[in-house]
């Protein structure tokens with residue numbers, strides 16, 4: 001591809017503002033005292049502190065993984081502050097939230113204010129380390145749905161936390177998960193009781209604001225027998241020159257006949273488009289367990305941000321007839337690197353998984369799809385369909401695909417399709433000849449490429465995702 | 479409306495067009511016939527604004543120079559080209575594509591854009607004119623279309639966008655006898671005193687339906703003979719060698 005596409009790549013990050021707000025921040029550094037301090041600030045019961053310390057000691061014994069196809073200088077874990085929160089706390093209503101903070105959310109287009117509440121989205125907003133406001137609480141309570149900050153759930157429902165925390169992603173799982181287990185500060189907690197269809201989309205927005213802090217949120221969603229929930233998370237961060245670490249853990253538990261739909265629109269600051277300086281390191285462990293029969297977990301992700309993404313939302317299909325799905329659009333532009341994919345582990349009979357992965361690389365972006373499908377011995381008649389498509393825009397970017405397949409039961413049916421395409425100059429010319437601008441042509445083609453995934457997103461967020469793709473690709477061609 | 483003066487075009491120092499002069503007045507249909515590789519498609523692309531050519535000479539459209547304008551600007555100024563080899567755009571819905579194109583034009587003209595419903599009723603009318611089934615609207619742009627279907631789709635775009643000047647580069651090639659007649663009828667409906675057409679073809683049959691005002695014979699980057707319909711008949715009978723001394 002020649003001239004049109006070689007031209008400078010110039011992307012602007014809309015969410016790069018910093019909110020000027022007073023913060024309570026722990027000094028940088030990590031040791032057992034810091035963990036005790038976090039636990040104390042959060043007034044946690046003893047079992048939580050024990051678990052954190054256990055995780056920390058585990059983490060000390062582990063090594064940072066190097067198998068992912070991403071390249072970054074060593075992280076100094078002692079230079080990071082592990083707790084930062086806006087000063088005013090103990091909020092009962094939105095009126096008490098710092099107006100600066102609300103202003104931030106307005107800029108982010110988050111429906112925190114009254115009028116936007118009508119849109120039917122319940123929002124839990126996590127600002128640096130604490131959860132700021134959860135809307136729609138009363139309405140949800142009527143249905144017995146618990147949707148609250150993780151730290152609140154530790155206080156109000158310690159029995160649920162104790163029962164489920166670490167059951168899907170154990171504290172020993174991997175380096176970043178162990179670190180998260182030791183220092184996580186907040187996140188969301190959701191419990192949907194038996195037979196309840198959650199009356200609205202639940203949504204969390206994460207934002208890293210303070211400098212030199214890490215964000216380690218922890219989300220736990222439990223869908224009890226026969227229940228249904230659709231959950232969406234969105235993420236942004238200010239533009240900063242230094243890299244910031246974001247190491248989250250998300251655990252999903254689906255009981256018999258329950259369905260969890262988890263959607264992510266991730267737009268952390270990707271770093272400076274010209275130099276690659278700064279940006280978020282997004283090292284995330286997400287996993288769902290389909291514990292019992294006929295349960296279903298569906299991951300949909302649109303990943304356009306972060307300097308580095310290391311993320312593999314996975315499903316453990318334990319219950320018979322359970323279903324796991326992974327729909328992903330990942331975009332790397334400029335200097336972004338992403339190593340992402342999924343893992344489907346089939347344990348139960350007649351389990352079924354679907355993987356649709358769409359990777360788009362532009363600029364000097366590097367992207368790796370890493371997908372594992374494991375069919376265990378007792379998983380009779382398991383089925384997997386994987387489709388993994390890459391699109392390249394320009395000649396300096398790269399796409400790599402690593403499918404790992406491990407089948408231990410001969411009745412398994414596996415289907416795998418992969419393709420690589422590029423946006424051809426002839427396609428752009430054809431569109432131009434019909435009066436369509438190059439930028440519109442690119443978004444037309446990219447949206448066409450992604451539509452199988454976008455259609456899995458809740459309506460209002462599908463539109464948002466499309467716009468995000470346009471912004472993220474601005475100037476990628478022409 | 480279109481005036482080409484002493485146009486020389488080369489690619490990678492290879493001369494392809496060697497002094498083309500051509501004037502098309504509103505309402506006229508000019509046909510170009512010529513040997514394979516004589517430069518007909520190159521001429522079309524140069525008018526449409528494709529990149530990658532070294533160009534000398536002049537191309538004026540309604541008195542304004544086209545050279546230096548992007549393909550998109552030329553399209554929005556009213557130039558349309560039916561491609562000899564229409565491009566496949568996988569994943570992009572045909573209707574959606576056409577709607578984007580029409581709305582780009584409406585927007586450029588300061589007219590209100592059409593919403594999905596209005597566009598659908600418009601396109602359903604237009605598609606009848608080219609004899610295509612409505613199912614082609616929900617397919618992806620030219621993806622898996624047969625050779626003839628691609629050409630029909632080009633004419634569907636022409637009839638929807640209603641440009642002031644249309645280049646038809648071998649639109650007849652690949653069309654079956656019935657389709658050719660339908661397409662020619664469609665194009666004839668598009669014609670009026672304000673619109674001009676440059677039709678490139680190898681066969682007299684299309685011209686029988688379209689009745690060109692002027693016919694040119696092109697050999698090796700030059701227009702070597704210009705005449706009326708009788709020239710087309712002569713070329714069909716004798717080929718091109720008699721035109722070379």
Ligand SMILES: Nc1ncnc2c1ncn2[C@@H]1O[C@H](COP(=O)(O)OP(=O)(O)OP(=O)(O)O)[C@@H](O)[C@H]1O
Pocket residue numbers: 489492494512513514515516517518519520521562
């Ligand atoms: N990009 C290119 N690089 C090199 N040569 C080219 C290029 N494009 C066209 N040519 C050459 O220019 C000449 C004219 O090509 P063009 O496509 O205009 O012919 P044409 O008259 O349309 O032929 P046909 O009747 O077969 O469609 C041919 O010899 C062709 O090989």
Ligand SMILES: [Mg+2]
Pocket residue numbers: 518519520562647648
């Ligand atoms: Mg040709």
